[in-house]
Amino acid sequence: MIExxxxxxIVPGHASFKEDVTxxxxxxxxxxxxxxxxxxxxxxxxxxxxxxxxGLELTDEDSLLMFSGGRTRAxxxxxxxEAKTYSEIAKLLSTKAPHAVLEEYARDSYQNLDYSLxxxxxxxxxxxxxxxxxxxxxxxxxxQFHAQTLxxxxxxxxxxxxxxxxxxxxxxxxxGELVTLEAFKATPLGNEGVLLEKRLQRxxxxxxxxxxY
Numbered sequence: 001m002i003e004x005x006x007x008x009x010i011v012p013g014h015a016s017f018k019e020d021v022t023x024x025x026x027x028x029x030x031x032x033x034x035x036x037x038x039x040x041x042x043x044x045x046x047x048x049x050x051x052x053x054x055g056l057e058l059t060d061e062d063s064l065l066m067f068s069g070g071r072t073r074a075x076x077x078x079x080x081x082e083a084k085t086y087s088e089i090a091k092l093l094s095t096k097a098p099h100a101v102l103e104e105y106a107r108d109s110y111q112n113l114d115y116s117l118x119x120x121x122x123x124x125x126x127x128x129x130x131x132x133x134x135x136x137x138x139x140x141x142x143x144q145f146h147a148q149t150l151x152x153x154x155x156x157x158x159x160x161x162x163x164x165x166x167x168x169x170x171x172x173x174x175x176g177e178l179v180t181l182e183a184f185k186a187t188p189l190g191n192e193g194v195l196l197e198k199r200l201q202r203x204x205x206x207x208x209x210x211x212x213y
Contacts, residue, residue, distance in 0.1 A: 002099065005064040008120045008128035011055040012112040012135050013069025013082025014048055015041055021080065029089050036075035040169065047136075047163050049093075052086050054162045055134045056094045064120060064128075065096065068103040068112040074204035082106075105210045107202040109139065110190045113146045115210060122212060130156050137161025138173055142181050149188040 018036050028034075030046040037044070052067075059065045067090070069082025076085075083102040090097035103119045106112040113133065120128055131152055133143050140159045147157040165173050183195050190196065 002064065002101075003124050005062055005124060006126075006128060007063035007130040007132070008116065009055050009058050009063050009065045009132045009134065010112060010116045011051050011065070011067050011086060012106070012109065012133065013067065013086050014044070014135075016069070016071070016073055016076040016080040016082045016085040018075055019077030019080065023088065025088055025092060027092070029092065036073040036080075040172070044165065047165065048086070049089060050162050051134050051136075052090050053093060054160060056090060056096050058132060058134070058160075059096050059099075063132075064123070065090075065100040066103055066116050066119065067100055068106045068116045070105045070107050070202070071205050071207055072107055072202040078205055105207060107199045108190055108195065109142055110146050110149070110184065110188075111199075113143065114150060117150065117152075118210070128156075130158070132158050132160055134160045134162060136173075137164045138170070138177050142177065142184065145181065145184060145188075 015035050015037055017034055021034050030049055032042060032045060035045050055065055067083040067086040069086070071078060071081045081104040083104045087097065087100055087102055090100060101119065101123065103116050106115045117127065117131070131147070138161070140161050143159045147154070164170050183193070184190060187193055187195055190199065
């Protein structure tokens with residue numbers, strides 16, 4: 001039973017399908033033309049799919065797989081959140097996917113972790129005994145910091161970095177990551193300044209914060 005699961009596996013979203021993508025999905029889900037991408041994300045969907053695959057590989061009868069990410073792109077319409085996009089791709093890849101849970105409010109990495117923990121507790125009645133986050137390798141330090149901010153014992157948290165962007169894009173990604181990490185160190189909850197501005201920009205449909213936690 002899903003209520004009895006004790007481990008949480010989070011796969012944070014990075015983008016979502018365009019509004020005109022319909023179900024059932026075709027096999028070519030890594031095609032950029034299907035995704036509402038920012039310019040620096042060109043060619044990245046195949047990397048996201050590897051994050052999804054890793055999350056599926058880690059899932060067992062004791063764990064709850066959660067895809068996290070809100071409706072962050074106007075071009076995606078109201079149907080395709082990042083979590084919904086990843087979940088539908090997962091259904092193409094594995095029979096484990098129908099048991100996955102969606103967290104559809106997060107608009108940055110702190111909320112990916114925070115809201116997923118809250119959703120897990122709302123489902124199971126308890127906090128997870130072990131938390132795994134699966135994603136970009138270069139974001140490991142940031143998620144370790146979020147885990148500390150949220151009071152997760154380090155022995156109960158593991159960040160699994162699956163891959164990095166292509167070599168020509170990696171230097172820029174690392175530079176941007178340092179800036180973002182410093183911003184979170186200054187504002188750990190991400191609710192002020194540039195981090196808050198980014199959240200607001202990533203809420204084109206006015207979804208706001210989840211009300212059920």
